Amino acid sequence: MFRSQNTVSFERRNILILIVIALFAVLIGRLYYIQIVQYSRFVGIAEANRIRIVPLEAQRGIIHDRNGQIIADNKSQYNINIIPFEVRSSEKTYNILGDFLGLTKNQIQRRINHNWRGQFSPARVAEDINFKILTNLEEHKLDLPGVLYSLEPIRSFPSRASLPHVLGYLREVSKKDLKSKKYFGYRAGDLIGWKGVEREYEKILRGKRGYDYLQVDVHGREVGSLQDKEKILPIPGNDLYLTIDFDLQVYAESIMGSKRGAIIVMDSNSGEILSLISKPDYSPNLFSGIIEPSVWDKLRDNPDQPLYNRVTQGTYSPGSAFKIVAAMAALENGVVDSNWTVRCRGKYRLGRRVFKCWRERGHGRMNMHDAITNSCNVYFYNLIRKMDIDIWADNARIFGFGSKTNIDLPEESNGIVPDTEFLDRKYGVGGWAEGNKLNLVIGQGDLLVTPIQMARFTAALATRGKLVQPHVGLRYFNKELNNFILFSTEIDSIEDYSESTWNFIQYSMFDVVNHRNGTARSARVKGLKVYGKTGTAQNPHGDPHAWFIGFTKDRNRSIAIVVLVEHGGSGGSAAAPIAGKLFRYCYEKNINQMIVSSGNSEI
Amino acid sequence: MEILRFSGTRSLLKPFSNTNILMIILVTALCCTGLLALYSASLHIDLPLFKRVVGKQFIWIMMGGTLATIVFFIQRKVFFDTAYFLYLFGIVLILLPFILGKSPTGTCRWISIGTFHFQPSEFMKVFVILAISKYLSSADISVSDFRALIVPVLFSLVPMLIILKQPDLGTSMIFFILVFPLLFWAGARLFHIFVILSPIISILTAFNFYTFFIWVVLLILVLYLSKEKLWVSIVLLIFNLSLGFATPVLWNKLRPYQQNRILTLFNVNADSLGAGYQIIQSKIAIGSGGLFGKGLGQGTQTHLKFLPEQHSDFIFSVIGEEYGFAGVMFVLILFFVMIMVLLTSSYRLRDRFSSLVIIGIGSTLFLHVVINIAMTIGLMPVTGLPLPFLSYGGSFIITCFIFVGLVLNINAEKPG
Missing domain, CATH: 3.90.1310.10 (Penicillin-binding protein 2a (Domain 2))
Structure with missing residues (x-):
C-alpha cells in the first residue's frame, strides 16, 4: 500500500533512546534534589505559607x-x-x-x-x-x-x-x-x-x-x-515597684513649678529615692508608642534640654554647701579646731587679688560654727590656706564625690574633684596657685558635682557616715516565684570621722536652719528637726544656681533633701523654701512611718 | 473504497498486539492518576462530582476513548491520503480565532461554538505529524537531499508562526521542535538538520558576545568536521556571522513598543504575579511532598490555593505534593515506558509513513512531558504546556486520545 519502506537505522534509534533517557535522568535528578535533599527546607516554606x-x-x-x-x-x-x-x-x-x-x-x-x-x-x-x-x-x-x-x-x-x-x-x-x-x-x-x-x-x-x-x-x-x-x-x-512616693512626687512637681533644676528626696538610711525631679522635662505620653520623628527632633534639639536628667547627668558647682567638706577635713586632720576664729571683713586679699565674702560688710569674728551658719567665705579662705588641697580632695572623695553613685538610672556623670594631680594636669605644674584653692573651698572653680552625689553626701551627714547607693527600684513581683523580690543595694560606711566631728557638723547644720543668723531659715519646719546647708554657685551663664541640702532626723529615721534651682539666685532664698515645704509635707504625711512600713530601713 | 477496517479483509488482523495492550494499560494508569489528582484538587469544591473538574475530565476521557476507538477502526490509508487536506483544514482552524475575534483575555486560541470551546492548535499537532510523515515517505523524494527538507520545515514553520501570534509560545515551540525528530528518523543528514538550526541559534546567541563567540567556534568546528564543500561552509559561516551581527543592530533599531511586542511574545504565560511566583509555589509543593507525600487531600499548597493552575499546567505539582517522590517516579516511569514502547514499535514498523507517525506522536508526548515537568520544578520558564493524560483540558485530552487511536491502529498491523 505505502510506497516507501522504513529505513531507519539502529544507530538513530539508539540516539533517540539516549536522548530520552538523558532528559528523564535530568528530571529525576532534579526531583530527587527537591524532594529528598531539600525536603526540610521546602516543608518549612510550605508551613510558613499556610501558617x-x-x-x-x-x-x-x-x-x-x-x-x-x-x-x-x-x-x-x-x-x-x-x-x-x-x-x-x-x-x-x-x-x-x-x-x-x-x-x-x-x-x-x-x-x-x-x-x-x-x-x-x-x-x-x-x-x-x-x-x-x-x-x-x-x-x-x-x-x-x-x-x-x-x-x-x-x-x-x-x-x-x-x-x-x-x-x-x-x-x-x-x-x-x-x-x-x-x-x-x-x-x-x-x-x-x-x-x-x-x-x-x-x-x-x-x-x-x-x-x-x-x-x-x-x-x-x-x-x-x-x-x-x-x-x-x-x-x-x-510589675515593678519604685521607691518613689507618688503623692510626694506630685507635690514636689507642683512646688517646683516651671523652675529649672532638680529635687531629690531620699531616705538617708537606705538610699531609697522618694521623689526625683529634673526640670525642664517632658510628658512621658509622648513616648507611649513609637514617637513621631518630628516630635523627637524637637525634644532633642530643645535648648532647655528636657531629655537631660539633671539629677544624674548634670554637673554643677556646689557652692557653699561644699564648705562642710572643708570643715570636716580640717577638724579631722587637726588643721584647726572648731574654736579657731577668723575676723571677716567682707574680703580676703591674696597678693593682688581680692576674694569677697558674700556679705560685703563682713561677718566679724567667727568660729567654725558661725562660719558654717553664716556661710562665711573669708573664714574658709583662711582655713584652706592652712590645708593641703589633697587632704580636702580626699575628704570629698570619701563622700563619693568624683565617682558615680551607681544609682539605678542609666547615664550618670562622675563629676570632678580637683586635686594636685588634676590641677597640674589642667594648668601645668606651677600654673595654678592658692587662688584655685580659695575657689574650691567655697565650692566653685573646677569642682563639679551631680545633684545625686549631693543627695548621697547629705544622707551620709544625716546618718553619720552611711554611704548609700541611691536607687529608685524598690522591688518587683516575680511571676514565676509568685513573690516579691527586693532589689539589694550596697551601703558603705565612712569610718574616717570622729563622733565629735559628726556632732559638730550636725549641730552647725541645725543652726543653719534654725539659728536666727542661719542662711536657711526658710527651710525651717515647726516641730521638726531640720538640718541643712545652702549653696549659691556662681556660674558664667547668668544668676547663680541656688542649692540647698538638708535632712531631718526623727528618732532613727531620716530624710535627705537636695534642691537645686538653676539660676535661682541665693540658696537661702530660692532653694531652701522649697526644701522647707517638702520637709513639712513629709512631716505632716508622716513619711517616716511609710519608709518603715516598706520594710527596708533600719539603722 | 472502504474506510473502516472491519468491512474488509483487514478486520482479520490481530487488533491487540502486545504493544497495544501495554499502551492501553499505560494510558489507563496515567488517566487514573490524573483523575485522582484532579479529585484531590477539587475535593473542597462544593459542587456535584460531575460538575467539578474531575467529573468533566472524566467525560473528556470517555469522549477521547470513543474517538480513539473510531480512529482505531479507520483504514490507515485514509490518513495517508487525506494528510495534506487535513493539514490545510487545520491551518484554517487555527486561523479562525483571528477572524472570529479575540477572547476577553486578548488571545486568539479558542474557537467557541455555543458553550463549547476548543483549542484548534491542539488538533493541529495531529495534522502536522500526518502531513510531514506523508511528505517524507513519498517515493519521489530523497531525504538525503537538502531540498527535500524544505517542505517539512515549512509544514511546521507555518503553524508555528500562526500560533506564536495567538499567542501561545509553548505550543508553537512544540510545532517547531517536532520537525527535527521526524527529519532525523526519516534519515536526513545530521549536517542538514544542523544547517536548519544554525540561523536560530545565531539569532538567540547574538545578544551576548560570549555566547555568540562560543557558538561561532562551534559552528566552525562542525563545518570543518562535516567535510562539506568549501563554498558551502563559507556561505553558511558568512550567513550566520552576518545574521549574528545584524540581529542586535536591527533590535536596537526597533522602537521600544516593537521590542516590547516581541518580548511579550516570549512572555505570554509568564508570571503575572512577579518574581517567579508560580514556579516558587510549584517547587514548594513538590519539595514539601518528600518521599511519600502528604497524602490524598492533605496537600496544603494545593488546597490553600498557593499552587496556581493546579488543574491544568501544574497538575504534576499536586501529585508531587500529595504522593511525594514515589508518586512522581510512578508517573515518570509510566511516561518513560510509553515513550520507549513508541520508539521501539516505530523502529520495527515496516512502512515509513506509519513509523514516522509513531515517532511524531512519541516526540510530541515526550516534549510535553519534559517541558511541563521541567517547568514545575523550575528548570524552565512557565510556557503553559499541559501534561499528557493528566492535565485538565478537553482539546488536549482528545488530541492525546487521537494519538492513542493512531498508535493502536498502526500497531494493529503485525510488524515486520
Missing part, C-alpha cells in the same frame, strides 16, 4: 510607686502590619492602604524596609489606627492581601505625676543593639527601654511574646486554626 504566625505582644510590667499606685500602665492600640510575601501587587496594595492611612507609597515601602523581619513576618507600617480606618480596611480586605492589623499594648501614664526622668521611655530597638548579644531575641520594631527604669529594669519589665498560629489560604484569608500547633499566650512582664 500565619501572629505574634501576640506581651504587656510590659506595670510600674507602681512604693505604695502600689500605678505610675506607668498599659493600654492597647491597633497597628497595621504587612507580610511582604503575601503582598501580590505592592503597587496596588500600597496605594489603597496609603489612601486610608494618609501615607504615600514610598513612605509605606520605607516603613516596611525599616521594620523588615523577613518576607514571612509582619512588618509594622502604621500605629494607633482609629476605628474608622480599621473598618475601611476590613471592607477592602480582599484587595489587600498581606495587610493585617494587630492589637498591641503600649504604655499609658494615668498618673498626675509625670516622673519622666525616673521612668525613662521606650523606643524602637536600634539596628546596632539588635546585633549585640544583650538584645538577643529582640526583633526590629520592638520597643525597648531606652532611658530610666524602663531601660535599667528592661529584663524584668519586658514580657514574653506569644504566638498564635492560623491556617491561611493564598489570599491571606484565615481558613481555620491549626490542630497541630497550640497558641502560645504572651506572658506579661513583671
Whole structure:
C-alpha cells in the first residue's frame, strides 16, 4: 500500500533512546534534589505559607510607686502590619492602604524596609489606627492581601505625676543593639527601654511574646486554626515597684513649678529615692508608642534640654554647701579646731587679688560654727590656706564625690574633684596657685558635682557616715516565684570621722536652719528637726544656681533633701523654701512611718 | 473504497498486539492518576462530582476513548491520503480565532461554538505529524537531499508562526521542535538538520558576545568536521556571522513598543504575579511532598490555593505534593515506558509513513512531558504546556486520545 519502506537505522534509534533517557535522568535528578535533599527546607516554606504566625505582644510590667499606685500602665492600640510575601501587587496594595492611612507609597515601602523581619513576618507600617480606618480596611480586605492589623499594648501614664526622668521611655530597638548579644531575641520594631527604669529594669519589665498560629489560604484569608500547633499566650512582664512616693512626687512637681533644676528626696538610711525631679522635662505620653520623628527632633534639639536628667547627668558647682567638706577635713586632720576664729571683713586679699565674702560688710569674728551658719567665705579662705588641697580632695572623695553613685538610672556623670594631680594636669605644674584653692573651698572653680552625689553626701551627714547607693527600684513581683523580690543595694560606711566631728557638723547644720543668723531659715519646719546647708554657685551663664541640702532626723529615721534651682539666685532664698515645704509635707504625711512600713530601713 | 477496517479483509488482523495492550494499560494508569489528582484538587469544591473538574475530565476521557476507538477502526490509508487536506483544514482552524475575534483575555486560541470551546492548535499537532510523515515517505523524494527538507520545515514553520501570534509560545515551540525528530528518523543528514538550526541559534546567541563567540567556534568546528564543500561552509559561516551581527543592530533599531511586542511574545504565560511566583509555589509543593507525600487531600499548597493552575499546567505539582517522590517516579516511569514502547514499535514498523507517525506522536508526548515537568520544578520558564493524560483540558485530552487511536491502529498491523 505505502510506497516507501522504513529505513531507519539502529544507530538513530539508539540516539533517540539516549536522548530520552538523558532528559528523564535530568528530571529525576532534579526531583530527587527537591524532594529528598531539600525536603526540610521546602516543608518549612510550605508551613510558613499556610501558617500565619501572629505574634501576640506581651504587656510590659506595670510600674507602681512604693505604695502600689500605678505610675506607668498599659493600654492597647491597633497597628497595621504587612507580610511582604503575601503582598501580590505592592503597587496596588500600597496605594489603597496609603489612601486610608494618609501615607504615600514610598513612605509605606520605607516603613516596611525599616521594620523588615523577613518576607514571612509582619512588618509594622502604621500605629494607633482609629476605628474608622480599621473598618475601611476590613471592607477592602480582599484587595489587600498581606495587610493585617494587630492589637498591641503600649504604655499609658494615668498618673498626675509625670516622673519622666525616673521612668525613662521606650523606643524602637536600634539596628546596632539588635546585633549585640544583650538584645538577643529582640526583633526590629520592638520597643525597648531606652532611658530610666524602663531601660535599667528592661529584663524584668519586658514580657514574653506569644504566638498564635492560623491556617491561611493564598489570599491571606484565615481558613481555620491549626490542630497541630497550640497558641502560645504572651506572658506579661513583671510589675515593678519604685521607691518613689507618688503623692510626694506630685507635690514636689507642683512646688517646683516651671523652675529649672532638680529635687531629690531620699531616705538617708537606705538610699531609697522618694521623689526625683529634673526640670525642664517632658510628658512621658509622648513616648507611649513609637514617637513621631518630628516630635523627637524637637525634644532633642530643645535648648532647655528636657531629655537631660539633671539629677544624674548634670554637673554643677556646689557652692557653699561644699564648705562642710572643708570643715570636716580640717577638724579631722587637726588643721584647726572648731574654736579657731577668723575676723571677716567682707574680703580676703591674696597678693593682688581680692576674694569677697558674700556679705560685703563682713561677718566679724567667727568660729567654725558661725562660719558654717553664716556661710562665711573669708573664714574658709583662711582655713584652706592652712590645708593641703589633697587632704580636702580626699575628704570629698570619701563622700563619693568624683565617682558615680551607681544609682539605678542609666547615664550618670562622675563629676570632678580637683586635686594636685588634676590641677597640674589642667594648668601645668606651677600654673595654678592658692587662688584655685580659695575657689574650691567655697565650692566653685573646677569642682563639679551631680545633684545625686549631693543627695548621697547629705544622707551620709544625716546618718553619720552611711554611704548609700541611691536607687529608685524598690522591688518587683516575680511571676514565676509568685513573690516579691527586693532589689539589694550596697551601703558603705565612712569610718574616717570622729563622733565629735559628726556632732559638730550636725549641730552647725541645725543652726543653719534654725539659728536666727542661719542662711536657711526658710527651710525651717515647726516641730521638726531640720538640718541643712545652702549653696549659691556662681556660674558664667547668668544668676547663680541656688542649692540647698538638708535632712531631718526623727528618732532613727531620716530624710535627705537636695534642691537645686538653676539660676535661682541665693540658696537661702530660692532653694531652701522649697526644701522647707517638702520637709513639712513629709512631716505632716508622716513619711517616716511609710519608709518603715516598706520594710527596708533600719539603722 | 472502504474506510473502516472491519468491512474488509483487514478486520482479520490481530487488533491487540502486545504493544497495544501495554499502551492501553499505560494510558489507563496515567488517566487514573490524573483523575485522582484532579479529585484531590477539587475535593473542597462544593459542587456535584460531575460538575467539578474531575467529573468533566472524566467525560473528556470517555469522549477521547470513543474517538480513539473510531480512529482505531479507520483504514490507515485514509490518513495517508487525506494528510495534506487535513493539514490545510487545520491551518484554517487555527486561523479562525483571528477572524472570529479575540477572547476577553486578548488571545486568539479558542474557537467557541455555543458553550463549547476548543483549542484548534491542539488538533493541529495531529495534522502536522500526518502531513510531514506523508511528505517524507513519498517515493519521489530523497531525504538525503537538502531540498527535500524544505517542505517539512515549512509544514511546521507555518503553524508555528500562526500560533506564536495567538499567542501561545509553548505550543508553537512544540510545532517547531517536532520537525527535527521526524527529519532525523526519516534519515536526513545530521549536517542538514544542523544547517536548519544554525540561523536560530545565531539569532538567540547574538545578544551576548560570549555566547555568540562560543557558538561561532562551534559552528566552525562542525563545518570543518562535516567535510562539506568549501563554498558551502563559507556561505553558511558568512550567513550566520552576518545574521549574528545584524540581529542586535536591527533590535536596537526597533522602537521600544516593537521590542516590547516581541518580548511579550516570549512572555505570554509568564508570571503575572512577579518574581517567579508560580514556579516558587510549584517547587514548594513538590519539595514539601518528600518521599511519600502528604497524602490524598492533605496537600496544603494545593488546597490553600498557593499552587496556581493546579488543574491544568501544574497538575504534576499536586501529585508531587500529595504522593511525594514515589508518586512522581510512578508517573515518570509510566511516561518513560510509553515513550520507549513508541520508539521501539516505530523502529520495527515496516512502512515509513506509519513509523514516522509513531515517532511524531512519541516526540510530541515526550516534549510535553519534559517541558511541563521541567517547568514545575523550575528548570524552565512557565510556557503553559499541559501534561499528557493528566492535565485538565478537553482539546488536549482528545488530541492525546487521537494519538492513542493512531498508535493502536498502526500497531494493529503485525510488524515486520
